[in-house]
Amino acid sequence: MGNTITEKILMAHTKLKEISAGQLINAKVDIALGNDITAPIAIKEFIKAQGKKVFDKSKIALVLDHFTPNKDISSAQQCKFIREFALEHKITHFYEGGQVGVEHALLPEKGIVLPGDLVIGADSHTCTYGALGAFATGVGSTDLAAVMLTGELWFKVPQSIKFVINGKLPKWVSGKDLILNIIGRIGVDGALYQAMEFTGKTISKLSMADRLSMANMAIEAGAKNGIFPPDEITTQYVESRAKRPYKFYSSDADAVYSDIIEIDASKLEPQVAFPHLPSNVKGVSKAGKVKIDQSLIGSCTNGRIEDLRIAAKIFKKRKASSNVRLIVVPATPFIYKQAMQEGLLEIFLNAGAVISPPSCGACLGGHLGILAEGERAIATTNRNFVGRMGHPKSEVYLASPAIAAASAILGRIASPEEL
Amino acid sequence: MIFQGKVWKFGDNIDTDAIIPARYLTTSEPQELAAHCMEDADPKFVTRMKAGDIIAGGENFGCGSSREHAPIAIKAAGISCVVAKSFARIFYRNAFNMGLPIFESRELFEAIQEGEEIIVDSTSGTITLASKNKTFRINPIPPFMEQLIADGGLMKHIAGK
Ligand code: SF4
Numbered sequence: 084m085g086n087t088i089t090e091k092i093l094m095a096h097t098k099l100k101e102i103s104a105g106q107l108i109n110a111k112v113d114i115a116l117g118n119d120i121t122a123p124i125a126i127k128e129f130i131k132a133q134g135k136k137v138f139d140k141s142k143i144a145l146v147l148d149h150f151t152p153n154k155d156i157s158s159a160q161q162c163k164f165i166r167e168f169a170l171e172h173k174i175t176h177f178y179e180g181g182q183v184g185v186e187h188a189l190l191p192e193k194g195i196v197l198p199g200d201l202v203i204g205a206d207s208h209t210c211t212y213g214a215l216g217a218f219a220t221g222v223g224s225t226d227l228a229a230v231m232l233t234g235e236l237w238f239k240v241p242q243s244i245k246f247v248i249n250g251k252l253p254k255w256v257s258g259k260d261l262i263l264n265i266i267g268r269i270g271v272d273g274a275l276y277q278a279m280e281f282t283g284k285t286i287s288k289l290s291m292a293d294r295l296s297m298a299n300m301a302i303e304a305g306a307k308n309g310i311f312p313p314d315e316i317t318t319q320y321v322e323s324r325a326k327r328p329y330k331f332y333s334s335d336a337d338a339v340y341s342d343i344i345e346i347d348a349s350k351l352e353p354q355v356a357f358p359h360l361p362s363n364v365k366g367v368s369k370a371g372k373v374k375i376d377q378s379l380i381g382s383c384t385n386g387r388i389e390d391l392r393i394a395a396k397i398f399k400k401r402k403a404s405s406n407v408r409l410i411v412v413p414a415t416p417f418i419y420k421q422a423m424q425e426g427l428l429e430i431f432l433n434a435g436a437v438i439s440p441p442s443c444g445a446c447l448g449g450h451l452g453i454l455a456e457g458e459r460a461i462a463t464t465n466r467n468f469v470g471r472m473g474h475p476k477s478e479v480y481l482a483s484p485a486i487a488a489a490s491a492i493l494g495r496i497a498s499p500e501e502l
Numbered sequence: 503m504i505f506q507g508k509v510w511k512f513g514d515n516i517d518t519d520a521i522i523p524a525r526y527l528t529t530s531e532p533q534e535l536a537a538h539c540m541e542d543a544d545p546k547f548v549t550r551m552k553a554g555d556i557i558a559g560g561e562n563f564g565c566g567s568s569r570e571h572a573p574i575a576i577k578a579a580g581i582s583c584v585v586a587k588s589f590a591r592i593f594y595r596n597a598f599n600m601g602l603p604i605f606e607s608r609e610l611f612e613a614i615q616e617g618e619e620i621i622v623d624s625t626s627g628t629i630t631l632a633s634k635n636k637t638f639r640i641n642p643i644p645p646f647m648e649q650l651i652a653d654g655g656l657m658k659h660i661a662g663k
Contacts, residue, residue, distance in 0.1 A: 107646050124530045124570050132657045150528060157528035207568040207592055223570040223596035225656050233660055237646070271515055272562040276591050305562060307591055360515060447524040447567075468519040468566060470542040475523075 085335025089278040092218040104242040115230040116204030128228035138234035144176035146186040154450040184415025187211040187383035194324030214294035216313030242341040248283035250349030258293025259483040263354035267364030275305035292389035303361040356481035377460035378491035381412025385463035390484040395427040397488040398434040404494035409436040505582040511616040514560035521572040532578035539579040553580030564593025573602040599656040606641040
């Protein structure tokens with residue numbers, strides 16, 4: 084009986100010779116991540132357990148991205164607490180100020196996470212790195228504390244669902260639309276406790292930016308991890324970034340799956356997830372006339388340069404509706420600079436956008452774009468739960484950068500085809 | 503262990519934003535978090551609940567973010583345990599790691615009305631709904647999880663090794 088890529092990566096981080104779904108294992112961790120919300124609890128637990136030294140200062144990443152630039156005194160206190168810890172323990176990958184980017188855009192960009200790695204993060208969207216062919220999963224702060232201390236963590240080997248996606252993507256249909264469509268099909272707990280493995284001809288041609296968007300939202304179907312078989316596109320992305328060896332794993336032909344779901348991508352149109360669940364998905368043509376007050380283009384799902392390029396293409400010589408607040412968030416300082424050099428920021432400014440510093444900001448209703456009662460936003464983010472971006476009676480609609488841009492221009496949920 | 507208390511009922515997919523909204527995550531102090539527990543699902547919950555009460559959830563309880571602030575807020579508010587049809591993965595992990603007792607039962611949710619009292623006996627693996635003369639079985643906790651609870655959470659578990 085063969086193994087899936089997820090099982091193989093997990094096994095490679097233990098001393099085991101065999102592994103199967105359902106098994107409880109203790110595995111070595113390559114990279115452990117915390118942010119300004121989750122790291123304080125982890126550090127407190129670390130101190131409480133009399134932790135003197137972290138297991139490996141080069142394998143911990145602390146990224147202060149959620150409430151930064153610090154929005155108030157208590158968030159500043161949290162960051163100060165982490166900074167002191169990071170300096171004391173000489174944490175290699177500590178990012179704040181002008182170095183900070185949204186963690187799940189920053190870590191792949193800097194080559195900190197690589198194919199074949201086992202990555203845990205005290206942030207649910209840690210599953211993003213599955214795009215690189217790594218096993219990456221979100222855990223809690225206590226888990227992070229345990230890893231900072233010992234370098235290991237317990238895992239239950241997940242079953243895998245295989246998605247076989249074939250067919251050419253129609254115009255304006257992106258990785259974001261694919262994953263929204265999948266979550267719409269299987270529901271927010273459709274992959275609970277399981278791995279989502281993405282394969283097929285569409286996937287093998289899909290850009291790394293699109294793969295990252297898709298893996299990012301695996302958690303939105305309840306999955307433990309999302310994973311893409313590494314290939315040429317992976318090599319192109321990691322080659323120049325990696326500063327240590329990495330390894331490609333692939334599923335055996337006779338690997339066991341709990342389910343295999345086939346999707347014809349050529350039949351899809353851009354998707355929109357209506358409030359208040361990411362599974363509440365409709366094709367944009369069936370959205371009806373939904374007026375919006377804000378359009379947010381950014382986040383760990385869709386704040387990469389490729390996303391900004393698509394949006395800029397739509398905003399070129401066009402303005403956002405005067406009724407819409409347009410917020411563009413380049414996800415990292417590097418992306419910000421690229422967008423500047425490519426003239427994208429000028430296009431956004433001309434369109435009437437507020438350009439935010441790299442930050443989680445409005446995505447989690449933290450700061451830099453909170454919604455008032457009754458307001459509606461279209462956002463390229465990943466969650467639209469009640470109160471996610473502000474007032475409990477506000478609404479969030481999830482979509483791709485193309486849809487968010489077109490909607491900003493027309494003041495209602497719309498496709499670029501309508502411009 | 504035995505938990506006895508009045509039940510507060512919530513539906514499916516109660517996410518961590520509903521349990522503790524992100525706007526309060528500039529702190530990790532349990533009492534400050536407890537003051538906003540379940541606020542976006544039921545703003546009056548915190549003022550009406552009493553220590554020892556029990557939350558009954560539907561499917562996928564605790565979905566969304568990895569914030570451990572969610573089980574911390576529930577525990578610090580005085581909730582003795584959570585019984586749900588199913589739990590989201592990270593919430594499940596977090597609850598065991600930090601010591602909030604949680605149990606899976608599909609039948610309880612269908613049978614119970616908000617405000618009724620139940621007795622959860624984790625040793626015998628039963629939930630008793632005395633007013634309706636009914637008893638339900640709890641899905642057994644995996645042995646490793648039992649060990650985690652016995653050791654007092656993940657950090658104490660690894661310290662003991
Ligand atoms: S951008 Fe949003 S989803 Fe991504 S890490 Fe930040 S808060 Fe979480």
